[in-house]
Amino acid sequence: MPERKPRKDAARNRAAVFAAADTLFAQCQSPEEVTMADIAAAAGVGKGTLFRAFGDRSGLIRALCEARLEPIRNAVEEGSPPLGPGTPPPERVPALLDAVLCFKFDHRHLALALEGTGADSPYRAEHYERWHALLRDLLEQIPGVTDSDFTAHALLAATRADLVAYLAGEKDVTREQLRLQLADFTAGILGTRARRGSAAEH
Structure with a gap:
């Protein structure tokens, strides 16, 4: 029992910090x-x-973004909502990219801060390798996609x-315009038919 209060305090503090x-x-x-300090x-x-909790500013930013992006990664990896179980890779790839785009549009400065945790390059940021690996593994399951490693980087x-x-x-591009443009671009890469409007339904 005595240990529960510190854990509750830590969880409450973490939520307040985020x-x-x-x-x-x-x-x-x-x-x-x-x-x-802010x-x-x-x-x-x-x-x-x-x-003590995060090590430094970069650690805090990574932890915050990890918490915000975890539902997206779980949905893509496990087929959990909003994706249904057994959702095929050709549908998971655009869903992943759309969700990441929306997160970065809605949390622009936080996303910029996250990409700035990679020292001299956003590609060196810790989170990038995880997202790249997830996307690459999905692309490898799609017939007709060549060089899934590079394609994952490009997407x-x-x-x-x-x-x-x-x-x-x-450039005053709206959120929905960006989503549709990304959906069309992704469909071109995957060789699937772009479904205009589908990205804006959610």
Whole structure:
């Protein structure tokens, strides 16, 4: 029994930290503005608590994005909602890319911060290898797709946070326009018929 309170406190603090970070990244002008001190103050916890729990700012950003993206990865890997069990790879691939795109559009500064955790390249960020491997494995199950490793890189490049931020912020491309463009691009790569409007139904 005595151990339950610390665990509950830790879970409550973690939720508060994630909520505070979500808000700060959504409201900032640039992701670099958001500091560990800002997040700690907004969450009502000590800065030391953040460093003990996440190591550093990059660790916190990775943990937050992992929590937000976990339902997407589970749906694609396990065929859980919104995908049905047994959903074939040709449907899982565009669903994965659409979900990632929506996340990066809706959480632009957080996504930029995440890609900035890869030192000199977003491709060196820890999360990238996991998403690339998942997409590559799905592509390998689709007849007609050659070089699934490179194709996975090319498709993920179309969802890069800096590209999404540029198109949305400077070119005024809407969320639904981006989804339809990505769906058509993906269909062309996979050799499947693009279903205009299907990406915007959810």
